[in-house]
Amino acid sequence: MTTAINPIEQRLKQARKQRAWRWYRVVGFLLILVIALLLLTLSVGQSITPLSEVVAVILGEQVPGASFVVGQLRLPRVLVALLVGTSFGLAGAAFQIMLRNPLASPDIIGVSSGASAAAVFAIIMLNMSGGSVAVFSIFAGLMVTLTVFGLSFKHGSAGTRLILVGIGMAAMLESVIAYLLSQAQSWDLQEAMRWLTGSVNSAQLTQVPLLCISVAVFGSLLLSRSKDLEVLRTGDETAQALGVRVNQTRLVVMLSAVGLIAVGVATTGPIAFVAFLSGPIAVRLISNTGSALLPAGLIGACLVMGGDYIGQFLLPNRYPVGVVTGALGAPYLIYLMIRTNRKGGSL
Amino acid sequence: MKFLCTYFSANRFPPMMLIGCSAVLLIIMCTLSISIGTRVVAWQDIINGLMGSVATMEEASVAMRLPRTLLALLAGSALGISGAIMQSVTRNPLADPGLLGVNIGASFFVVIGLVWFGLSQMSHYVWLAIFGAATTALFVHVISAIGHDGATPLKFALAGAATSIAISSFIMAVVLPRNDIAGSVQSWQIGGVGGATYGSITLILPFLLIGGLLSLTVARKLNTIALGDDVAMGLGESVTRIRIHAWLAAVLLAGATTAACGPIGFVGLVVPHLCRLLVGIDNRWLMTLSALCGANLLLAADVLGRILARPSELSVGIVTAFIGAPFFIWIVRRQKVKAL
Amino acid sequence: MTARHTLSTRQLSAGYGDTSILNGIDITIPTGQITSIIGANACGKSTLLRTMSRLLTPHQGQVLLDGRSIHKMATKDLAQLLGLLPQSPIAPEGITVGDLVSRGRHPYHKLFSQWSSTDDVAITSALKATNTAELIDRDVDELSGGQRQRVWIAMALAQETDILLLDEPTTYLDVAHQIEILDLMVELNQDRGTTIILVLHDLNLAARYSDHLIAMKSGRVFDQGSPQHVMTEPTVHSVFGLNNKVISDPISKTPMVLPIGRYKQA
Helix, strand or coil: CCCCCCHHHHHHHHHHHHHHHHHHHHHHHHHHHHHHHHHHHHHECCCECCHHHHHHHHCCCCCCCHHHHHHHHHHHHHHHHHHHHHHHHHHHHHHHHHHCCCCCCCCCCCHHHHHHHHHHHHHHCCCCCCHHHHHHHHHHHHHHHHHHHHHCECCCECHHHHHHHHHHHHHHHHHHHHHHHHHCCCCCHHHHHHHHHCCCCCCCHHHHHHHHHHHHHHHHHHHHCHHHHHHHCCCHHHHHHCCCCHHHHHHHHHHHHHHHHHHHHHHHCCCCCHHHHHHHHHHHHHCCCCCCHHHHHHHHHHHHHHHHHHHHHHCCCCCCHHHHHHHHHHHHHHHHHHHHHHHCCCC | CHHHHHHHCCCCCCHHHHHHHHHHHHHHHHHHHHHCCCCCCCHHHHHHHHHCCCCCHHHHHHHHHHHHHHHHHHHHHHHHHHHHHHHHHHCCCCCCCCCCCHHHHHHHHHHHHHHHCCCCCHHHHHHHHHHHHHHHHHHHHHHHHCCCCCCCHHHHHHHHHHHHHHHHHHHHHHHCCCHHHHHHHHCCCCCCCCCCCHHHHHHHHHHHHHHHHHHHHHHHHHHHHCCCHHHHHHCCCCHHHHHHHHHHHHHHHHHHHHHHHCCCCCHHHHHHHHHHHHHCCCHHHHHHHHHHHHHHHHHHHHHHHHHHCCCCCCCHHHHHHHHHHHHHHHHHHHCCHHHC | CCCCCCEEEEEEEEEECCEEEEEEEEEECCCCCEEEEEECCCCCHHHHHHHHCCCCCCCEEEEEECCEEHHHCCHHHHHCCEEEECCCCCCCCCCEHHHHHHHHHHHHCCCCCCCCHHHHHHHHHHHHHCCCHHHCCCEHHHCCHHHHHHHHHHHHHHCCCCEEEEECCCCCCCHHHHHHHHHHHHHHHHHHCCEEEEECCCHHHHHHHCCEEEEEECCEEEEEECHHHHCCHHHHHHHHCCEEEEEECCCCCCEEEEEECCCCCC
């Protein structure tokens, strides 16, 4: 063969290396940010606990004072925030990439509403709690998603139709939630609203295993499809021509994303805008250098942990994390709508 | 002109007949609304109650149901007309005051007024609600119209849904630190006509009347807009002026209704759509019929809510959502993908 | 490279929902040639192409690749043999040409597989063939319509399939770019031996650039064969309902259709 490598091939290799390098850099940076937030939350709150004591508590030693503050109060909270944030980020980005529209996040197309409605129903009407609520809301989330998927399936599935059907479904489910809440005498209305905004106030260590399993199972299912998802961005037909089983991929992605959302929602309530925000931020950071899924999951974790920290300590009132992410997310949402419409482009 | 009327309603039912039927139906609905409720009443009680007697419990509950029926009637017509206008102006089959965020925008301003400025009079609510409705409608419209393909139904629905979510989280942020007002805010989340009083009806009546007059005068002009902006301009109409005129009418109607009832979704979506199937696309007939059918639908939904959840009742906003959301999905399925 | 794979249909019926658009199509695409499908609007050209490329599942009958039904093959295996350029593919925002063309290698990759030099060779030759190598670092968004279409074709070429289907590849392009794309098709056909199947609107370009024409009318094959055989006055009249005159194209000596309307006849 030739001695000198073809310059075009070289440029291809070089560009690919640059892309991969940027992707790893972004993921590395996000990982460091997640760890930093984790340590910050664990050590600095109303009182400051030295990192050495934090580590000691995590390793299972009894440290007077710190054992309670770190082990009982902060650790469950930050772990739940981390896992729920990752779930929402992953699931949101998966929906957005799959439907090629940043506005097609589970918040908007009814998935979160379905899971919330089921959770509220289980809590108010059936007096359930903990794991059974999660199971119930996963089931309902799946039913809603499959219904939306099925109703939008006509002459092949179309992304736009799916989004619109989802919006209609969400409107109906929102009114179910409103009705259920109006029936809730036993449940303090304030508490209900707090839950609906999303809050990690009631986080417990017992919730962590379920979240871990959900992130591990559904998360790896999603990540195993990340290459197919990347190709889906060039359009359903192109993807099919390139050997992607479009409907099967959609189904797997949708089911895993719904699983992540539902377990998260059953634990903390639908934390506003996390699923919606993570994807676009991730795309901005990595800009076509690779799959946006993993970065979006990390960004989701940062948003929930950071938002909770801000809501607890940095504002005059104590707010649940959902209010903080909502206040951050709303203007960004509007900016994104304007930008997307102006370009006529997609995520 | 006669030719045009027959042309527009070709192969459909005669408009006068439809309007007559709806009017008869409306009388029946009003009677039902007065007679059906938690407490069973006899005919004699109804007549006495209508005469103004409140001597017995039965007569008193009839008297209570009167303003409620009246409000449902007014709100239903207002939402029907408002939806018809919005669908015509935007040429969007999915336009609806609720989906475009008008309702929640009205709620938002009322909540802000309540929490930050301590405004708690019904007379303040009306202004706040109308102002909020107008601002949100304008906002959603502007956002979805950006871009080269204009305001497609998809962009509209997304912009409306997204704005609604954004506003609800603002409402949450405003309300959460205030234990004392959470209850009164709750009533702004679900629409209902249960709390109707003559006082509140009197307050919104002028706004509804002005809105109604504005819509009557814009109906014919909207027919030209239906053919597209370019064609309308070619026919010598000022498209912008018609738009402003129409939006003003729609927002006044929807905003005033929201001020009195809270957010009631989907009436403005379902009614004009069905009426268009019946009476055709001439906005003059369409709006008239939408007003009557809107009142019918809202009364029916209200009565249904009272029957279904006896001895308590379902708010009418919940019933309309359950009727309307499947309808919305049906419309979406009917459309071709390219039209979305 | 020589073409070895043969695409054919047997008693094919397909459509959207319950309505059938195609009714009993029986064709064999000549291997190693350029075939164009022509016909009036809504006659089923695109439906046929979409069914042959597996975007649509047939109601009845089969699409056969070397005698095997493509709807039963593994998707990635099929994607290594048969490529498709749809009518309106979507370029992800901010993607570079090199990255987009690289995505044509998707059928050859598994979950954890790495890029190999085979991939690079395929991509490079696709870029060279379509004359897009110098655009490699540009954003796809910034390209002109003709350039963009060449980049999409490059992506389909990177797939290295023996058969390539293109759904109206010249729509939205001005006439110079149309010729450029069709010349490219001829080069691919001659240099690589690729079997090419096109849906084309322009009858004269179809006649000039194709070895084989398939004329469709209301979901059936009206006639097929060489341009000289298909492009006759009676056939064009039946397929398009258009009075016409067929002369010899002075440039290529292929048939050329001149439409005859109700006016402007000398």
